[in-house]
Amino acid sequence: MTEPLLIERRDDVLLWTLNNPDARNPISEIETIDALEDAVLAANRDPSVRVAILTGAGSAFSSGGNVKHMRDKEGMFGGSPAELRQGYRHGIQRIPKALYHCEIPTIAAVNGAAIGAGCDLALMCDLRIASTTAKFAESFVKVGIIPGDGGAWLLPRAVGMARASEMAFTGEAIDAATALDWGLVSQVVEPNELLAAAHALADRVAANPPQVLRMTKKLLREGQHQSLDSLLELSAAFQAIAHTTSDHSEAVNAMLERRDPRFEGR
Numbered sequence: 001m002t003e004p005l006l007i008e009r010r011d012d013v014l015l016w017t018l019n020n021p022d023a024r025n026p027i028s029e030i031e032t033i034d035a036l037e038d039a040v041l042a043a044n045r046d047p048s049v050r051v052a053i054l055t056g057a058g059s060a061f062s063s064g065g066n067v068k069h070m071r072d073k074e075g076m077f078g079g080s081p082a083e084l085r086q087g088y089r090h091g092i093q094r095i096p097k098a099l100y101h102c103e104i105p106t107i108a109a110v111n112g113a114a115i116g117a118g119c120d121l122a123l124m125c126d127l128r129i130a131s132t133t134a135k136f137a138e139s140f141v142k143v144g145i146i147p148g149d150g151g152a153w154l155l156p157r158a159v160g161m162a163r164a165s166e167m168a169f170t171g172e173a174i175d176a177a178t179a180l181d182w183g184l185v186s187q188v189v190e191p192n193e194l195l196a197a198a199h200a201l202a203d204r205v206a207a208n209p210p211q212v213l214r215m216t217k218k219l220l221r222e223g224q225h226q227s228l229d230s231l232l233e234l235s236a237a238f239q240a241i242a243h244t245t246s247d248h249s250e251a252v253n254a255m256l257e258r259r260d261p262r263f264e265g266r
Contacts, residue, residue: 005035021058062118137173209247
């Protein structure tokens with residue numbers, strides 16, 4: 001069987017590529033779910049990794065759920081209501097949980113169609129760059145289902161409630177230019193420039209102290225649901241750790257000496 005997720009590394013940056021282009025990179029198969037979850041766990045455990053880029057092989061980013069499997073009631077789409085519930089909980093819903101708890105910054109390089117759960121997969125990443133050929137659709141209503149993988153939580157945080165409602169209620173796709181205008185992506189480039197642009201952004205992020213990057217990401221996550229007082233307490237604790245790192249000393253010395261810093265994650 002073809003590997004569902006290709007993993008490459010360049011310096012401190014990982015490239016994760018969904019690898020089922022003939023089916024437009026669906027993410028509802030258990031092999032793909034396992035591979036994405038394992039990739040995140042490996043990155044969390046490797047302090048030398050600083051950023052991950054997620055993209056799709058072929059012309060699509062991800063088609064989301066496998067519609068043929070929906071029709072045939074296969075895999076996570078089969079069984080009684082109770083079995084379907086468990087299929088989602090122990091299937092595709094593992095992906096948003098994994099990416100939410102991914103400790104390193106993640107960048108979605110959206111090379112083509114991001115449909116349904118594929119749209120939500122892009123939203124699970126911290127940053128998004130799109131090819132001019134990309135399109136985004138919160139299209140669950142078009143196949144008679146609801147966003148089952150966290151889209152109702154993710155999409156309003158990216159584009160606001162009114163635009164999220166428009167996308168979710170109509171199921172219609174928006175193009176890359178509209179995604180940029182709505183703030184769903186931060187950059188749109190030509191298809192042949194996409195990975196270079198994603199790596200350039202990843203390098204800008206990876207240039208910073210890796211442990212501080214992970215703590216900063218954690219604070220941004222916690223800030224979405226904690227009170228200000230609670231977040232300030234966590235920030236004080238993280239700051240106490242940051243001030244005692246070698247990378248903090250290196251950053252301050254490099255700034256005062258007007259040179260580029262060299263961070264080692266210590």
